[in-house]
Amino acid sequence: MTFPGPRPIHGDTVHISIDTTTLVFTGTTTCQGILEAGRGYVELTLPDADPEQRRALERCKSYGWDLYRDGALLYSSPPLILSTTKRTDDGALVVKGSPS
Structure with missing residues (x-):
């Protein structure tokens, strides 16, 4: 798939691959170039439900992810290098990366 554009893509589940681990986040999820x-x-804006998942993501150097809505794949990222992570005022986790 191509790199996402400036228009947000909304999903309900994201699978993030870090090394040999896959983290699954469920809830309102958005990606945007x-x-x-x-x-x-x-x-990638994620619901921040599990502190262990958040810490694993904050420590990683590279990752990739698949965004789903109602079980259908919406977007599959290229391999990304982690740039920053931050928390929003409402508790969501925002992860920013660039292609490797």
């Missing part, structure tokens, strides 16, 4: 200082990134 952004451009900062001439470089393309993708932001």
Whole structure:
């Protein structure tokens, strides 16, 4: 699939692959391509339910993910290098990465 554009893609489940581990987040999830200082990134906004999953994601260097809605695959990311993670005011986790 291509890199996501500026229009958000909304799903309800995301499977994130880190090394040999797959983290599954369920709940309102959004991905969106952004451009900062001439470089393309993708932001993935996740529900922040499990602190262990959040910590594993914050410690990783690279990852990839598949976004689903009602069991149908909406988007499969290319391999990404983690740029930043942050929490929003409502507790969601925002993960930003760029293609490797």
